[in-house]
Amino acid sequence: MDYFPDAFWQTLGLTVRLAATTTIILLVVGIPLGWYLASARHRLKPVFEALVSMPLVLPPTVLGFYLLLAFSAESSFGSWLNSTFNIQLVFTFSGLVVGSIIYSLPFMVQPIQSGFESLPAHLAEASYTLGKSRWTTLTRILLPNIRASVLSGLVLSFAHTIGEFGVVLMIGGNIPGKTRVASIAIYDEVEGLNYGLAGEYAGVLVIFSFLILLVIYSVNARKPRLL
């Protein structure tokens, strides 16, 4: 593949790594959060729901702006992170992951929450009366029955992170091999009037996204529907 420069593959690799890391962390966060929101009767539940869904309506640059302020070494949170854990989040890959998690949170939590809400309450209750813990009930009864919701949470979070631009630009900048992801690179190449390379990035993203969705929906279609 000598046709493409190394930087091309480096940028795409970084993009996929960011999306994969974000999606895996979101899965771990999204399942308990979705379950909580689906079963909670708490007075503050709408507040949590609104907070989770904020990134859907907020311009990414606004989110990125506040994260930039929060993460910067001059802010108390940023300097605390730096002095206590030696973590810098501005213009680093870790910072991109944190930003992406917040930005893509609703895309993971909402499908999982509505999956849990669509299950009849007596499934979990039957499991409890059979002596099974909440953990066993979650992993062996509830999750297998909302597989399709978890799958769409995974796909949406991954795709959404791949396509992210505003948040990344604000807190990550454009450092090749560190924070330069494909969407940034396309913008950068277009600005430099380098339409050829921009087109190649764009083309790869189109094909890649289509293939992922195709594989996932084909796998899902073969499994029998249970509910």
Next chain:
Amino acid sequence: MIGLRFRKKLQAASGVITLTVEQEIAPHQLIAITGPSGSGKTTLLRLLAGLSKPESGFLRFGEEVWLDTERKVFVPPQKRSIGMVFQEYALFPHLRVGANLRYALQKGGDTKIIKELIDIMELGQLVDRFPRQLSGGQQQRVALARALVRQPKLLLLDEPLSALDTDLRQRLQDYMLRVHHQYGLTTLLVTHDFSEISKMAEIVWRLEEGEITYAGPPANLERPRNWAETTLVGTVVRCQSLPGGVLLTVHLPSGQLIQIPYLGKIPPGPGEKIPVAIGGPGRVDVGR
């Protein structure tokens, strides 16, 4: 001996009622709980199971205290020796019948009990099927077997037969009586069906507006004029929203069309099957 005392506010169709129950149950008894819809029957079972908590109350099962709100004791359902059968069966849709039964086995439990229950409930032909491939009666037999895998001492049955037709219902009553005696269970059965009460129960409690208005042998239970004589499964033909409430047109198995007001929260749509309790002249009551 089971001693229970519960006090819990409930949202019923008629407004807020307070479930106030204080009773004792001798071991190995089969108790039927009956009464109009929304009188607290299901809640009473859920309180015994630990699926709901009362505002105040006490529950003792033999030597074990399962609930004491004054001393803040609450034993969760997992730690209570109970088996529960839900009105909607609640089988796990992604597991075959065999796996549904095996799931209920406790850690280190003996698989012999599963074989034994498959024999008693005549499920041999069904173990490799998924719940959606079973008829209502078959699903109910699986649900009953599954509730017994844990070898509970207390069996709670929440209108287990209300969605089944009369023939099937009698056969399932025989299954329930068989396991009740064979495993020395204490059983509480919620039912609307008077013949079911006379056939199965030693003691019957009638719940009205959250209070027990009769507790004693079924023979002495007075049938009020609005008493549900039998429950049929009808198909909803039409569901009309009128200023006074929702009016259902239901097609009964006899071919008869009846119109009944619906009192529950979410009215069933056309084509859905619902249990209809038919009582004295002209009196009809619709289950949830």
